[in-house]
Amino acid sequence: MVDGGDAARWLHLNAARGGPDDLSLLVNRVAPAIGATHMVIYLADYTQSSLVPLLGAGAPRDELTIETTLAGRAFTGLQVQRAPDHPDRLWVPLLLGCERLGALEIVSSRAGDPALDRPAWEVAVAVAQVLVNRRLYGDVVERIRRRLPMQVAAEIVWGLLPPLTFATDDLVVTAILEPCYDVGGDIFDYALNGDMLSVGLFDTCGHGIKASAMASLVVSAYRNARRTGLDLIDTAISIDRWVRSEHPGMFATALLAELDRRTGLLRIINAGHPAAMLLRDGKAVRALPGPTALPLGLGNLSTRRPRAHEEALHPGDRILAYTDGITDARGDDGERFGLDRLVDFVERALNDRLPSPETMRRLVRAVLAYQQDQLDDDATAMFLEWRPPHLPLGHLEHLTAPDRTIVSP
Structure with a gap:
């Protein structure tokens, strides 16, 4: 019986002995423990369109497209993938919680044996944990994930973002933003404290460094207010005051x-933002009321305090939030992507039972394609999903049933 737990523990114990550049070598040293000859780490690039190999040990590998490969299916579907024409290998998603990092290729003469799935999952989870930890101390992971030079404004924003996906047994928060290498004004944040999930989505005016500097202030002021213990309304007031103080006129x-x-x-609280959509049973029910406050930074124009709308969610409800870069994207004929297309896309994705992170990835790819991969504005979308424990999250099923495997025809 192969014990993936022993291999995972070995990875954790020995990870500190090498630098970030040594990760491929470290992973391949543990490969024989699960009956593999070698393993290759693939990382998703920033656009989530390609899987790029982290080389350094084992056979050379090429970059793989997410849309058309088994490795891509493992990444998008969060399931082990194997194919008859590659009987010596399988692909396992690299996940930190529910944050998708890439895929792990495992080469083994036992790849077709379903008994290998559990140890493969255990090792993949350990690899993801070590990967995230070691990337704090070097740039190799960042360099591999970047297929184009990143502008300084985008560097500021990406350095402030939380993981794109967070999930528990009853909550999912997932978001995505484009253009990855030139984003400046859009930013989001979230935190779970006890039973309260806090979420903020912001769209600052302007572009470039000025917009990203303001985005940095806004999200930092949001975190400061939240960590100080301010309620939702006072949080909005605090951010508004900071914007007026440091960026007057913005x-x-x-x-x-x-x-x-x-x-x-x-x-x-909707501070001059596009209204969030409530989705229930795979359909858009309605837009939530708004705005309930002036945009942050313009609070001095009104004597009214911000108001918070209350909505009693049903089990399984989702909230879709987005910035105007999504709906304002224009096609060749000048027509906007618009709210109707957005709602139609999300409803079809829900009916296809796509994991929430994959819905966000495909949405932003659709918006990019609509505007010929040239966005005029930052485009950000966020999903919030509430499912009490008696409603299992489909994209977490692999954690309790790691033998679920897809065999490609």
Whole structure:
């Protein structure tokens, strides 16, 4: 019986002995423990369109497209993949929690044996944990993930973002933003403290360094207010004051929300932002009311305090939030992508039972294709999903049933 747990523990114990550049060598040293000859780490690039090999040990590998390869299927579907024409290998998603990092190729004469799936999952989880830890101390992972030079404004924003996906047994938060290498004004944040999930989505005015500097201030002020213990309304007031103090004449639209994971009660402030959509049973039910406050930075123009709308979510409900770069994208004929296309796309994705992170990835790819891969504005979308424990999350099933495997025809 192959014990992936022993291999995973060995990885954790020995990870500190090498630098970030040694990760491929480290992973291949543990490969024989699960009956593999070697393993190759593939990392998703920033656009989530390619899987790029982290080389340094084992046979050379080429970059793989996510849309057309088995490795890509492992990444998008969060399931082990194997194929009859490659009987000596399988591909396992690299996940940190539910944050998709890439895929792990395992080459083994036992690759066709389903008994290898559990140790493969255990090793893949350990590889993902070590990968995230070691990338803090070097740039090799960042360099591999970048297929184009990243502008300084985007560097600022990406350095402030939380993981794109976070999930528990009853919550999912997932987001995506484009253009990856030139984003400047859009930013988001979230935090789970006890039973309260806090979420913020911001769209600052302007472009480039000025917009990213303001985005940095806005998200830092949001975190400071949240960590100080301010309620939702006072948080909006605090951010507004900081924007007026440090960036007079500028503003940011925002959605600030709190979700009580026990009851499903959502409280949301819309500060001049596109209205979030409520989705239920695979359909868009309605847009949530808004705006309930002026854009952040313009609070001095009104004597009214921000108001929070309350919405009682049903089990399984989703909230879709987005910036205007999604709906304002224009095709060749000048027609906007628009709210109708956005809703239609998301409804079809839900009916196809796609994992929420994959829905976001495909949405931004569709928006990019609509505007010939040339966005005029930052485009960000975020999904918030509430499922009490009696409604299992489909994309977490692999954690309790690691033998689920897809065999390609």
